[in-house]
Amino acid sequence: MDAQDEMCDILVSTTGPNRTFGGVFVNGLFEMIDLNGVAGANMADTWTCFGDSSVQLRTPANPSGPFYCTSYGYSQYFEYISRVIIADLTKYSGSSRYSNFTANIATLTRGSVANVSLTPTYPHGLWTERWRIWIDYNQDGGFNDTGELVFSSYGINTINGTFTVPTSALTGNTRMRVSMRWGGYPNSCGAFTWGEVEDYTARIQ
Numbered sequence: 310m311d312a313q314d315e316m317c318d319i320l321v322s323t324t325g326p327n328r329t330f331g332g333v334f335v336n337g338l339f340e341m342i343d344l345n346g347v348a349g350a351n352m353a354d355t356w357t358c359f360g361d362s363s364v365q366l367r368t369p370a371n372p373s374g375p376f377y378c379t380s381y382g383y384s385q386y387f388e389y390i391s392r393v394i395i396a397d398l399t400k401y402s403g404s405s406r407y408s409n410f411t412a413n414i415a416t417l418t419r420g421s422v423a424n425v426s427l428t429p430t431y432p433h434g435l436w437t438e439r440w441r442i443w444i445d446y447n448q449d450g451g452f453n454d455t456g457e458l459v460f461s462s463y464g465i466n467t468i469n470g471t472f473t474v475p476t477s478a479l480t481g482n483t484r485m486r487v488s489m490r491w492g493g494y495p496n497s498c499g500a501f502t503w504g505e506v507e508d509y510t511a512r513i514q
Contacts (some may be wrong), residue, residue, distance in 0.1 A: 375450025377484055378498035380506045381407035388438060390489050390505045391430035392467075395442070396423040398509065404432075408507045415485060416512045417444075420476045425460055428467045429489060438504070439463045439494045443486045443512050446478040452486060452497035461494065478513045485511040 389404040398415035402408060416422055429438050443452035443459040452458070459472040488495040490504035 313360050331473060342362070375445070375448065375484075377445075377450060377452075377508070379407070379487075379500075380486070380488060380495070380498050382490065382504035383499050383500060383502050385432075385503075385505055387433050387503055388429050388431050388436055388489070388491060388505075388513050390487065390507055392426070392428035393487055393507060394424070394426035394510070395485070395487075395509070400507075400509070402507065404430075405505060407505070408508055409511045411484070414482070414510045414512050416514065417474045417478075418514050419478050419480070422471050422473050425470045425472065426467060427462075427469075427487070427489070429472075435465050436462055436503075437465055438468075438489050438491055440468055441488050441495055441497075442472070443488075443497050444478075445483045445485075446475060446513070448479050448481070448483045452484075460461075463494075474513065480513050482510050482512050487510045 312487045316375060348376070355501055383406065385404040385406065390402060392402075393400045395415040396417055398413055400410055401412050402410070408509055415423070425442065427440050429436075440460070440462050441458060442456050444459050446457055447454055456475055460470060485508070487507045487509065488497070488504070489506075490501050492503060495501055495504065495506070
């Protein structure tokens with residue numbers, strides 16, 4: 310069944326933070342989403358551990374979401390994101406493949422213009438970076454809908470710009486993703502060699 314091999318790996322692992330039943334459930338759920346797409350978030354799945362039918366685990370149906378695709382840069386040797394300013398949000402940070410900064414909130418008003426300022430740091434050399442920002446305006450757990458790529462630019466130093474929040478955006482909290490990549494524009498999902506990804510919360514009002 311979905312996630313059976315992954316769960317067995319977790320249960321017998323001697324390292325890592327997820328060697329708990331909670332970790333088993335969460336990782337099993339993510340595996341269902343990987344295998345079944347968005348529909349996986351609404352499935353309940355049962356699997357047998359170690360071939361013993363008396364040891365079964367089941368993820369609950371209808372877990373809270375939405376669940377977003379992963380994205381990260383493999384290396385920050387040459388560059389990383391050091392400052393993000395979007396509307397009233399300002400965040401300084403160090404080097405990391407991916408950072409979950411969803412506790413940091415940018416307040417955005419429908420129909421208004423939001424200011425953007427994105428700053429890289431270069432431990433080695435200077436490079437032309439390509440930046441993108443996505444906001445899940447319809448709160449469906451993805452960034453692929455029309456208008457959800459809200460900002461795209463490139464440069465060596467701090468990038469400044471603006472975007473307009475659509476009047477059709479749903480109100481409330483939603484995911485905002487900032488991605489910086491060397492060698493080409495990043496996609497909203499997936500890994501790339503050089504750069505970094507940071508996730509934030511956009512509060513639409």
